[in-house]
Amino acid sequence: MTTLNTLDKPVSKTAAINVSAISKTFKSRNGEDVVALADTDFKLNPGEFVSIVGPSGCGKSTVMRIIAGLIEPTKGAVFLNGAVIDGPSESVGIAFQRPVLLPWLTVARNIALPAELAGKMPKNKIEERVNSLLEMIKLPGSGSRYPSELSGGMQQRVSIARALMAEPAVLLMDEPFGALDALTREHMHDELLAIWSQNRSTVVFITHDITEAVYLSDRVLVMAAKPGRVIADININLPRPRRADLRGDPEFARMSAAIRELIPH
Amino acid sequence: MSIKAAANFVFIKVIQVVAAVIVWELTVTALDVDPRIVPAPDAVASMLWAQLISGAIIQAGWITLQETVIGFVIGATLGIVLAVLLSEIDILRKILQPYIVALQAVPKVAVTPLFLIWFGFGMESKIALVVTILFFPVLVNTMAGLASTSEDQIELMRAYGATRWQMLTRLKVYVAMPYVFAAFEVSLVLALTAAVVAELLGSGTLVGLGTLIKIYDARMNSAGMWAVLIVLSLLGVMLHGTVMHASKWLIRWDRKA
Numbered sequence: 001m002t003t004l005n006t007l008d009k010p011v012s013k014t015a016a017i018n019v020s021a022i023s024k025t026f027k028s029r030n031g032e033d034v035v036a037l038a039d040t041d042f043k044l045n046p047g048e049f050v051s052i053v054g055p056s057g058c059g060k061s062t063v064m065r066i067i068a069g070l071i072e073p074t075k076g077a078v079f080l081n082g083a084v085i086d087g088p089s090e091s092v093g094i095a096f097q098r099p100v101l102l103p104w105l106t107v108a109r110n111i112a113l114p115a116e117l118a119g120k121m122p123k124n125k126i127e128e129r130v131n132s133l134l135e136m137i138k139l140p141g142s143g144s145r146y147p148s149e150l151s152g153g154m155q156q157r158v159s160i161a162r163a164l165m166a167e168p169a170v171l172l173m174d175e176p177f178g179a180l181d182a183l184t185r186e187h188m189h190d191e192l193l194a195i196w197s198q199n200r201s202t203v204v205f206i207t208h209d210i211t212e213a214v215y216l217s218d219r220v221l222v223m224a225a226k227p228g229r230v231i232a233d234i235n236i237n238l239p240r241p242r243r244a245d246l247r248g249d250p251e252f253a254r255m256s257a258a259i260r261e262l263i264p265h
Numbered sequence: 266m267s268i269k270a271a272a273n274f275v276f277i278k279v280i281q282v283v284a285a286v287i288v289w290e291l292t293v294t295a296l297d298v299d300p301r302i303v304p305a306p307d308a309v310a311s312m313l314w315a316q317l318i319s320g321a322i323i324q325a326g327w328i329t330l331q332e333t334v335i336g337f338v339i340g341a342t343l344g345i346v347l348a349v350l351l352s353e354i355d356i357l358r359k360i361l362q363p364y365i366v367a368l369q370a371v372p373k374v375a376v377t378p379l380f381l382i383w384f385g386f387g388m389e390s391k392i393a394l395v396v397t398i399l400f401f402p403v404l405v406n407t408m409a410g411l412a413s414t415s416e417d418q419i420e421l422m423r424a425y426g427a428t429r430w431q432m433l434t435r436l437k438v439y440v441a442m443p444y445v446f447a448a449f450e451v452s453l454v455l456a457l458t459a460a461v462v463a464e465l466l467g468s469g470t471l472v473g474l475g476t477l478i479k480i481y482d483a484r485m486n487s488a489g490m491w492a493v494l495i496v497l498s499l500l501g502v503m504l505h506g507t508v509m510h511a512s513k514w515l516i517r518w519d520r521k522a
Contacts, residue, residue, distance in 0.1 A: 068424055087426075094424045100417045104439045104518040114425040117435075146518050 014202050015081045015091060015169035017044040017067065022076035024062050024228075036062045037073070038227035044202055046169075051205040051213035052221045055263060059228025060206045064172050067204060068094055080170065090118060093168035093201075095176045099155035101147035107158055108134070108143030114165045121166075133161040136195055153184040157191065164199065171196075174206045186244065189215055193242060210259050214252060215242060222262045232262050304488035313492035322477065326496055329473040332388055332460040333504065336395025337453060343396065344403030345445065351404075352411040353433065365404070373397045373459075377466045386469025394463040399452045403445070410444025411437045443519055446512035453504050461497065474500075 024037040037059040044050050052060045065071045067078050069088040078085045080092070093114070101110045108130050115121040115129070134140050137157040147155055156176055163171055177185045193216065196203060207213050213220045214236055222232040236255060238246060246252050286306045292298075293305045300308060316322035351358040377394055384390040414436055422432050464475025472480075474493050481489030 070420060070424060088424050090426065092424075094421075096417060096421065098417060100415075100421045102418070102436070102439070104442075104516075117422070117425045117427050117431055148518070 014046040014200055016046050017170060017202060017204070018079040018082075019043070019063070019067070020076050020079060022063075022066060022073035022078060024059070024066065024071070025074045035227040037066075038229050039076075040228065040230055041076075042221060042230055042233065044204065046202055047200045048219065049196060049203040049205065049217050050219045050221060051207055051217040052223060053207055053210055053213045053259065053263065054223030054228075055225055056208065057228075058223040058225040060223050061174055062228065063223075064094075064174050064204060064206050067170070068092055068172055090114070090166050091169040093163035093166065093171050095156075095160050095163040095171070095173045097175045097178055099147070099152075099159040101155055101158055101162075103147050105147075106143060107139070107145050107147065107150070110147065110158055111143075111161045111165055113162055118166065129165065130161075133164060136164075136198070137161045137191070153180055153188060156180065156188065160192065160195065164195070164201075167199070169201055171201045171203045172206075173203065175208070176205075177212070178207070178209075185212070186247075190244065192216065193240075197241065210263075211247065211252075211256050214238075214256050214259065215246065220259060222259060224264055232259075234259060301485055301487050304491055308488040309491040309495070312486070312488040313495060316489075316492060321472075322474075322493065322496055325472050325474045325477045325493075326500060328388070328471050329457070329460050329464070329475065329497075330500060332391040332395060332463070332473065333453075333456045333500075335388075336392040336460065337399060337456045339392065340396040340399030340452075340456070341403050341449065344400045344448075345407050348404050348407035348411060349433070352408055352437075353429075365401075369401045369405075374462055374466075377463055380463070381467040386467055388471055390467060391460050391463035391473070395456045395459040398459040399456050402452045402455070403448045406444045406448035407441055410441030413440050413444065442516050446508070446516065449508050449512065450505070453508050454501055457497070457501050457504060 019040060019042050021039050021041050022037060023035070023039055026034045026036055028034045040059070040063060052063065054060050062071070066073050067085065069085045069092065072086075080089070085092075101107075102113070105113070108127075109116070111130050111133055112126050115126050121129070130143060131140075134143055137160065139154060139157060142150070142154075147158070150158065156179075160173075160176065163173075177188050180188060189212065205213070205216060210220075217236050220234045220236060221230050222234070223229065224231045234255070238249075238252065238255075290306050293300075293303055313322070351361065373394065376397065377390070380390040380393040380397075384393050418436055418440070419432075422436055427435065460473065461475035461478075464473045465479060468476035468479055474497055477493050478490050481487075481493065
């Protein structure tokens, strides 16, 4: 049983992820086997921010959904702090491509959803935690509003707060800013890094935007399609905290270009 | 709408109704229409007034309203409960679906004589027809509503470890709500129709609005029938308005519209 901490006393609740030789084969509609993922193998250190980039169809979302315990690999396994992942777990928080907020719940209850479903956190703790998350995503006092009253960027922030609700050791993000306009997206990058600097969970960030991956990550994994696999593992040795002017830095441009080269057209 | 705009709206509507009544009166008088075919508005008004004073039309309205509302509540409940069971239990759906489709195809009004035999000439047989007519649209719409969850929503709930019960009570019930209310909106007026039809086909111990129409019909009193029709349409508008308001309030989070 995990203990619950408010954001006022951050703890290093974090986890190592070991993706060990996983393959995933789907059956296509006409009965043929489609290899979405072949012998994919990588490790994530506790508290590391790792992005996975690659063309569409390279299996990056499949990797994420396997780590989330939403689907099982055909071969191999994923370990979270040494334990096999065999289903959705409270130590993993997910932010999806779209915010997927439930329109009939207020912002506060959307954020509280993971805790309410698990039913272990006492009511006053939930309220306390939701309030500190609302502060963190810079929407204090918006708890009683409904999702339809929020802009796209605000909704995505709420969905990140929801992913952090149960204080997960691992945060999985599947192109969470893909639908946002460029300016909002850059703003969200800084928000995300600020949040992450507070809770230091292990982050797996899926994207097809290379500069986004470089700006955010400690490491970038490059994947290729047919079959889906990891073809490069690049350390991003740019200093933290990262600020917007980094985007004009020659080293930043060089790294982005180098990764761009690796991705097959 | 501001108070001034609302007052304006009401004023225009009143003018329209008054104008229509005047045209009606003038036409009937000018063309010397037989009052058994189209009665003059003053005849209808005096019939309506007389019925209101004696309380007969209010009593009849009360009977019909009870048949409609009781039938509506039973039919809607049965439809929703069965929809949930069929949606959740595959084997039950596979067994029952063909029979449901077959029963749905039966013109429900044709069953009224059977209901009269089974439930007698009181309120029960009328309620039975209301229930039967309501049940299918509510069942079908609720099932469609329960199935209208998006893959994103299902994945979200699964990712946070939702149980099957939570999936139903915290997700499916809500996405189904707009569908259920759409069914209510259509079927409440249908329910009133069913109550009146049942009374027309087998009125007996209790006098509802349908029975009242039959009585006036037998006396060739057209003005009386028109008076009942006015009350019926008011009743229909009232029921419809109630459901619309309930629906607006219950699915106020649904701002798509």
